[in-house]
Amino acid sequence: MTDMNLTREAVRAIPDRLEHPARRALKSWETLLLAVAVAIFIANSFASPYFLDPWNLSDATFNFTEKAMIAFAMALLIIAGEIDLSVASTIALASTAMGAAAQVGVGTPGLVAIGLAVSLACGAFNGALVTGLGLPSIVVTIGTMSLYRGISYIVLGDQAYRGYPADFAWFGQGYAFWVISVEFVLFALFALLFGILLHATNFGRAVYAIGNNATAAAFSGIRVERVKFILFLLTGLMSGVAAVCLTSRLGSTRPSIAMGWELEVVTMVVLGGVSILGGAGSIPGVVIAAFVMGLVTFGLGLLNVPGIVMSIVIGALLIAVIALPRLWRKWRG
Amino acid sequence: MTLTRLLKTREAMLAVAIALMLALIASRFPAFVAPGNLVAVFNDTAPLIILALGQMVVILTRCIDLSVAATLALTGMVVAMLNLALPDLPVAAILAVAVALGCGLGMVNGLLVWKLDIPPIVVTLGTMTIYRGTAFLISGGKWVNAHEMSDAFKAFPRAQILGLPVMSWIAILVVVLLAVLLSRTETGRAFYAAGGNPDAATYAGIDVGRTRFLAFALSGALAGLVGYLWVARYAVAYVDLAAGFELDVVAACVIGGVAIMGGVGSVAGAVLGALFLGVIKNALPVINVSPFWQMAISGAAIIIAVILNAKAGRTRGRIILRQAEAAR
Amino acid sequence: MRQEIPPAAAGPSPLPHDAPILALRGITKTFPGVRALSDVALELYPGQVTALIGENGAGKSTLVKILTGIYQPDGGEILLDGAPARLDSPQAAAAAGITAIHQETVLFDDLTVAENIFLGHAPRGRFGLIDTRAMRARAARLLQGLGAEIDPGTPLRDLGIASKHLVAIARALSIEARVVIMDEPTAALSHKEIEELYTLIERLKAQGKAILFISHKFDEIFRIADRYTVFRDGQMVGAGLIAEASEADLVRQMVGRDVSQIFPSRTPRIGAPVLQVEGYAHPTEFADISFTLRAGEILGFYGLVGAGRSEFCQALFGMTRPAAGSLRIDGQPVAIRSPADAVAHGIVYVPEDRGRQGAIGAMPIFQNVTLPSLARISRNGFLRLAEEFRLARDYCERLDLRAASLDTPLGTLSGGNQQKVVIAKWLATRPRVIILDEPTKGIDIGSKAAVHEFMAELAAQGLAVIMVSSEIPEILGMSDRVIVMREGRIAAELSGGDLTPETLVRHAAGIGETGQ
Structure with missing residues (x-):
């Protein structure tokens, strides 16, 4: 076969990589963020003598574990080019459902199942509207953000559910061992699971491909709508996990539960280096971003800075992490 | 335009829906449609109408402004504190400060979108918390109450002219100005062009980024205006003023047929969308439904409206076959 | 040349x-x-x-x-x-x-006809406001001059393609x-x-x-x-x-130019039928498409831009659903509802619009290559990086790709090398039928030759190849047989002595049949 020879002649070896992955990681956003986290940690330990106490540090993790668990799923969703602004309202609805069930004496396993099922249904509804009807996810989830929390308000009004079973408190108040809380263990577990899902599976690769070029991904035989639907399900499900933890930690449900969390979750994801336009980002980045936000909140708390000021810091962070690289590129031409 | 076509427009459908709703309520509670009450409903909806018009202009250019309620709160707090510090400052000056400050806050959004090309949703999610947080910083979390405000400050939006409060007149004025701006100026048409087809707009000599900036500035200015009117009418200013109101504003636009992908929307649509929500809100207590239903109803209305909008905007293929073209 | x-x-x-x-x-x-x-x-x-x-x-x-x-x-x-x-x-x-009326109408669906015509140079009236009445009157005059009965106040969205085109012409004429x-x-x-x-x-x-x-x-x-x-x-x-x-x-x-010189010489060895298409039709894009494709054959699809070739090929690949028609692979009827189905049945499609449909520019070369073959390089859904690199390297080297490394983002390569990666991506799935839609559009001469060589090699190895092309030399130089499409239908099937530039152009443009 002369033809084969013809191409074989021209063969040249193409190296897999020019740069070792470890070397590249060193120059990444995640490394920079890690340095920031360490700096804040050191600054905090100087700022307050109470900071380095293991129990205080353990308490501090509650500032971010629940939000971070949603952020892992949200990161995948944003990488795929969609967004879910209804996550906090999903928490409210799931928590309300659990509260209502607790009133009629449902036990802890039943409550968890109900919370997860409701949040999964919320995610499925978002996903069906976005992928089934081809609607823009921003508007759909602004709508369901009102709808889900609105249902909580209809059910609860200005009332609150209390009276959760005693063993339900384990999720949000329990400790796995020593100072390591159950929530922190869940956080670490889901970080690992989502990290593997995004970085080591076919599914994760499809997520990146869709976010970078959904048309080309579809032309490559990827079932784009199905992947997106699954991502909405996962985001709903993780909101449910957060709902279980938060409800368990607070021991009560009001319709205003987790108000404004969608912003903090999106900020965490973007701070973690996920491109808001889709196609790029990593779970380690989101994990570090969770620690950064938790440490900032905790540090400001130690300095008696009120919560709303922290939200200014978070809003400014959100804009700054996107604006600064762009400004930098503009200045350098 | 023929009558049948007119009746098929979103605006006509909405007007009919509102009329039906009013008729239904009137059949059980005739007092609701008494002229005096309708004026009250309109007056109550005036802030939503003004903000929805600003939001519509932003959405026309393919952007979104989630910071309107926070802009409103910050401006409201600033003018309330200004009134506290300088009780003799005339209302005209207060109005100027409110509009200028709101416009400035909107320009910050617009600059970030225009010059740094940051997605509008990120910009305004961020500034939403920053603006509201700033309201807390300047007030220290304290309320400005009715007795601390000057009488002139409080009286202005409630003053009656020809049986209608000034608040309502301002809303009507804004509706007229926006209608003229959008239909009769090059800038107004540029809002549509920049969102409807940004590439073609560039070919036609329109600076898309600058047009977006102007839209945000306008939305901010209107939010600033409402900031003063709101604080004066309810005679109280606090940090959480109008919290979550941005969702109602977006809802009014979406219900009014403003397409979130830009380029489509009318003043009449946005006004009717706002009135639709306003009538529901005012009717709920009358028909003995808890006001807690309102949030879920707005949410459901957004979803239904966006489904309807998407159905209307389906694109067709190239249509190569001749008989297919003939059959169309 | x-x-x-x-x-x-x-x-x-x-x-x-x-x-x-x-x-x-x-x-x-x-x-x-x-x-x-x-x-x-x-x-x-x-x-x-x-x-x-x-x-x-x-x-x-x-x-x-x-x-x-x-x-x-x-x-x-x-x-x-x-x-x-x-x-x-x-x-x-x-x-x-100087004014141009473009192929794709660059107008605004949501503005009125008159506004589309005068956007940017509308007549002004009192207070510097747009004089809508004057604008509509002038638009009506312009349109009348074109013999078009279009109300200047109609939103453009409500017009058909032809009327939109007239509006575009009117806009072009609204300047002097x-x-x-x-x-x-x-x-x-x-x-x-x-x-x-x-x-x-x-x-x-x-x-x-x-x-x-x-x-x-x-x-x-x-x-x-x-x-x-x-x-x-x-x-x-x-x-x-x-x-x-x-x-x-x-x-x-x-x-x-002299066609035979720049294309690889090949002796086609045509085998058994691989793909049989029967009566494929779409509501608006194409109708009555039937043909048989054999192993080792290169079947050219010629036609003018907009003749429905890409639309048909994308339906064959499962991107759109045909309204009627059936498909057989190796004599067995199959249904293709999505590209994933097509790939599973061994049909792959190298799209015309490389930037939008073919290449994922921000992703590295090796990930582009392995994207449709992930199932082969993974175990239980988990990626195996060594396998992945091996597969990517294998096909990239066979296509003589020039790149610094397999980890380079695809978007940084030249058009020709990007096209090689997109072809490599599909060959890595080991297809039976490969559809190449304008495979050498917008790439340099050297890469063109390489793509042609490779196409010949694929056919020699027994693949069935469909090549959509608007370039007559390429169609003549590469195809064993050519289907000419016009207005969504097969206008002619040509082979052997019938295959000349003149016959192609005549059938594609409908000279001597219609339009007289």
């Missing part, structure tokens, strides 16, 4: 005419890796229609973009009434009285145009509308406007044009008076 100018066109014979309004001399434009125009000349005379003829990629659209101020030429000069002119922005071109460029103006029009367009062009001629008419359709050119200019591969290869030219002359100049 050899450059030949047929003697008939070497020196345009002197004609009775005024001085040209617009003249281009020695215009050159280079893009990274591609010379789009080289030393091109063009003259446009008042009251005359000049047809610009050439295959896709001959440089016609680049020329239009230079004339409308969107591109700047690298060399050469533009003379307006004999004086050098600079067209450095769309506004400058408009001020010079002296030079009107029409880029394939009849592509979307019906016969009746085309007749109306001819009337309009006659009227513009009578007003002394110079018209540049870009078209593939010879019946149109002979009907309406006074002069012609032929482009091939970015060069002007001929110009003259239509009255002195024959169809055969123009086809020869357009196709030009």
Whole structure:
């Protein structure tokens, strides 16, 4: 076969990589963020003598574990080019459902199942509207953000559910061992699971491909709508996990539960280096971003800075992490 | 335009829906449609109408402004504190400060979108918390109450002219100005062009980024205006003023047929969308439904409206076959 | 490449005419890796229609973009009434009285007809506001002048494609145009509308406007044009008076080069039928498509742009659903509802629009290559990086890819190398049938040759190949058999001695069948 020879002649070896992955990681956003986290940690330990106490540090993790668990799923969703602004309202609805069930004496396993099922249904509804009807996810989830929390308000009004079973408190108040809380263990577990899902599976690769070029991904035989639907399900499900933890930690449900969390979750994801336009980002980045936000909140708390000021810091962070690289590129031409 | 076509427009459908709703309520509670009450409903909806018009202009250019309620709160707090510090400052000056400050806050959004090309949703999610947080910083979390405000400050939006409060007149004025701006100026048409087809707009000599900036500035200015009117009418200013109101504003636009992908929307649509929500809100207590239903109803209305909008905007293929073209 | 100018066109014979309004001399434009125009000349005379003829990629659209101020030429000069002119922005071109009506209408669906016509230069009334009444009146007059019965107050969205086109023409005429460029103006029009367009062009001629008419359709050119200019591969290869030219002359100049020299010689070994398509139809895009494709065969699909070739191929690949028709692979009926189904049945598609549909520019080369083959390189859904690199390296090297590493983002490569990666991506799935849609569009000569070589090798290995192409030499040089499509249907199936540039062009344009 002369033809084969013809191409074989021209063969040249193409190296897999020019740069070792470890070397590249060193120059990444995640490394920079890690340095920031360490700096804040050191600054905090100087700022307050109470900071380095293991129990205080353990308490501090509650500032971010629940939000971070949603952020892992949200990161995948944003990488795929969609967004879910209804996550906090999903928490409210799931928590309300659990509260209502607790009133009629449902036990802890039943409550968890109900919370997860409701949040999964919320995610499925978002996903069906976005992928089934081809609607823009921003508007759909602004709508369901009102709808889900609105249902909580209809059910609860200005009332609150209390009276959760005693063993339900384990999720949000329990400790796995020593100072390591159950929530922190869940956080670490889901970080690992989502990290593997995004970085080591076919599914994760499809997520990146869709976010970078959904048309080309579809032309490559990827079932784009199905992947997106699954991502909405996962985001709903993780909101449910957060709902279980938060409800368990607070021991009560009001319709205003987790108000404004969608912003903090999106900020965490973007701070973690996920491109808001889709196609790029990593779970380690989101994990570090969770620690950064938790440490900032905790540090400001130690300095008696009120919560709303922290939200200014978070809003400014959100804009700054996107604006600064762009400004930098503009200045350098 | 023929009558049948007119009746098929979103605006006509909405007007009919509102009329039906009013008729239904009137059949059980005739007092609701008494002229005096309708004026009250309109007056109550005036802030939503003004903000929805600003939001519509932003959405026309393919952007979104989630910071309107926070802009409103910050401006409201600033003018309330200004009134506290300088009780003799005339209302005209207060109005100027409110509009200028709101416009400035909107320009910050617009600059970030225009010059740094940051997605509008990120910009305004961020500034939403920053603006509201700033309201807390300047007030220290304290309320400005009715007795601390000057009488002139409080009286202005409630003053009656020809049986209608000034608040309502301002809303009507804004509706007229926006209608003229959008239909009769090059800038107004540029809002549509920049969102409807940004590439073609560039070919036609329109600076898309600058047009977006102007839209945000306008939305901010209107939010600033409402900031003063709101604080004066309810005679109280606090940090959480109008919290979550941005969702109602977006809802009014979406219900009014403003397409979130830009380029489509009318003043009449946005006004009717706002009135639709306003009538529901005012009717709920009358028909003995808890006001807690309102949030879920707005949410459901957004979803239904966006489904309807998407159905209307389906694109067709190239249509190569001749008989297919003939059959169309 | 050899450059030949047929003697008939070497020196345009002197004609009775005024001085040209617009003249281009020695215009050159280079893009990274591609010379789009080289030393091109063009003259446009008042009251005359000049047809610009050439295959896709001959440089016609680049020329239009230079004339409308969107591109700047690298060399050469533009003379307006004999004086050098600079067209450095769309506004400058408009001020010079040059206006273009584009293939794809660049208008605003949500503005009214009158606003579309006058956006940016609307008549002003009191307080500097747009004088809507005057604007509508002027729009109505413009449209009337075009013989169009369109209400200027209608939103553009409510108009059909043909009417939108008339609005675009009206917009072009709303400035004081002296030079009107029409880029394939009849592509979307019906016969009746085309007749109306001819009337309009006659009227513009009578007003002394110079018209540049870009078209593939010879019946149109002979009907309406006074002069012609032929482009091939970015060069002007001929110009003259239509009255002195024959169809055969123009086809020869357009196709030009000696076909057999630059394509790989191959002895096709055609095997058993692999793919049988029966009565494929789509509600609006194509109808009655039936053919059989055999192993080892290269089946060419020729036709004008918009003949429905890509639409059919994408339906075959499962991107869109056909309304009717059936499919057999190796004699077994199969249903393809999605690209994933197609890939599973061994049918793959290298799309025409590489940037949008083929390449994922921000992702590294190796991930692009393995994307449709993830199931093969993974175990239980988990990626195996070593396997992945092995697969990617294997196919990239077989296609003689030039890249710094497999980890390089695909978007940083040249068009030709990107195309190699997209082809490698599909070959890695080990397909039975490969559909290549304009496989060498917009890539350099060297990569073209490599793609052609590889196509021949694939056929020799027993793959069944469908090649969609608008380039006649490529169709002639590569295909064993050619299906010509026109207006969504099969116009002819040609092979052997019937396969000549003339027959291709005749069937694609419908010369001698319809349009008379």
